[in-house]
Amino acid sequence: TASQHSYLRNNPDCQDHVKSTACSDGFNHLVESMTLLGMHKDTQLDIFRLVGAVLLIGNLDFGDGEIAYCNPVSAKAIDAARALAVEPALLCKSLNARTTVLKGEIISSAYSPHKAQDCRDAAARAIYGRLFDHVMSLVN
Numbered sequence: 106t107a108s109q110h111s112y113l114r115n116n117p118d119c120q121d122h123v124k125s126t127a128c129s130d131g132f133n134h135l136v137e138s139m140t141l142l143g144m145h146k147d148t149q150l151d152i153f154r155l156v157g158a159v160l161l162i163g164n165l166d167f168g169d170g171e172i173a174y175c176n177p178v179s180a181k182a183i184d185a186a187r188a189l190a191v192e193p194a195l196l197c198k199s200l201n202a203r204t205t206v207l208k209g210e211i212i213s214s215a216y217s218p219h220k221a222q223d224c225r226d227a228a229a230r231a232i233y234g235r236l237f238d239h240v241m242s243l244v245n
Contacts, residue, residue: 110160142244155236158188162229165200166218173201173221189232200225 139149164181167173175182175197186193198204202215216224 111163113160144243148243152236152240154188155232158185159229159233161185161188162225165225167221168218171217173216173218175200175221200228
């Protein structure tokens with residue numbers, strides 16, 4: 106449900122829409138339109154999986170301390186990682202800190218929880234944006 110996803114829960118307009126029958130009617134219309142445009146069912150499922158992954162990424166939290174901590178064995182991290190087909194530890198590591206290579210040396214700088222949230226949101230926007238571009242290329 107919408108209340109399970111942070112990105113939807115924080116949008117009151119979305120809450121009202123999801124509770125209405127217009128939401129399921131709209132989804133059915135979307136699937137019909139995608140099919141009419143010649144989009145294969147597997148492609149449709151991949152699109153819905155990625156949208157779901159974006160919603161699951163939004164549920165990740167990073168604690169209240171000075172340093173961000175995304176727990177790779179938490180259900181939220183496991184669900185988001187599974188949706189993205191990556192390892193939970195790798196997902197959390199990429200959102201907990203910035204890693205750079207300087208003259209062959211790997212340097213990692215931990216994020217604050219707020220900065221990790223910004224990184225999480227930027228990753229979600231990037232995935233969604235690339236998905237949108239891909240869908241537009243399929244349609245055109």
